[in-house]
Amino acid sequence: MKLSDLKQDSKNANKGTPRGRKVLASSLEQYGAGRSVLIDRDGNLIAGNKTAQQAANAGIEDVIVVQTDGTQLVAVQRTDLSIDDPKALGLAVADNRSSEVGLQWDADVLKELSVDLDLQPYFTEAELADLTGTALPDPDDAENEWDGMPEADNEDDAKRHLTIHFLTEQDVQDFANLIQQSITDKTKYIWYPLQKPLVLKTTKYVINE
Numbered sequence: 605m606k607l608s609d610l611k612q613d614s615k616n617a618n619k620g621t622p623r624g625r626k627v628l629a630s631s632l633e634q635y636g637a638g639r640s641v642l643i644d645r646d647g648n649l650i651a652g653n654k655t656a657q658q659a660a661n662a663g664i665e666d667v668i669v670v671q672t673d674g675t676q677l678v679a680v681q682r683t684d685l686s687i688d689d690p691k692a693l694g695l696a697v698a699d700n701r702s703s704e705v706g707l708q709w710d711a712d713v714l715k716e717l718s719v720d721l722d723l724q725p726y727f728t729e730a731e732l733a734d735l736t737g738t739a740l741p742d743p744d745d746a747e748n749e750w751d752g753m754p755e756a757d758n759e760d761d762a763k764r765h766l767t768i769h770f771l772t773e774q775d776v777q778d779f780a781n782l783i784q785q786s787i788t789d790k791t792k793y794i795w796y797p798l799q800k801p802l803v804l805k806t807t808k809y810v811i812n813e
Contacts, residue, residue, distance in 0.1 A: 605667040607660050610641070611648045617713040620654050624706020628654060631698035632662040638695050640670075640680050654706060711736045762795075 631638075637659060641652025649656055670678050685692040715736050717723065723732060733740045770776045780787040783796055 605647070605669050607656060607665055607667050609647055610643060610656050610667065611646075612653050612656070613649050615713055615717065616649075616653050617710050617717060618654070618706075619708045619710045621706055621708045624702060624708075625654065625658060627698065627705055628658045628702040629661060631695070631702055632658055632664070635691055635695040635698060636682075637664060638680065638682065638699055640678060643669075709735050 632655075639652075639655070641655050642650040644650055672678055682692075685695070714723070714732070715738075718732065718736075727735070729740060732738070768779070770779065776787055783794075783798075785794055785796075785798055787794065
């Protein structure tokens, strides 16, 4: 099969980036083809649209087709490379980097695909909302969001509370100096003697969906 026989995916959700195309073109010109592309039975590209485009620009014309029903993993073997060759090492970096900088999701295509596809295995609800510019739905019951969360311990260990009134700001500062504590406009309460603040261990709460 010829590379020109392959048809681009009209619903490709990756718009690609100029930098990604540049990195991919450089990789193909310097190292040649590495990773395979994926086509359907009619020659439509399912994955590897950008690779096919840049391969054509690099002068690659022929395509070796390996047929499979998805129950076998297809491995591309480069007979000219060994894992320790600088060229192989460079190809590995180029392969990962071109994928990293070449991804730019198409919000319109993602919206269209989400009508018929469940994208939740690959995106969280918040990620999809951010990518497509849609608002997250309000929870049906806000109280349920706290179901299973630990109760807060707000027990006050103070033996006595005392309200102190000051006539002037200078009186406030004099009192602060007397007890050797800082009192600002934002101070709501103090302990005497000074108590070290309670430091909570970092805790991550996960809501099981």
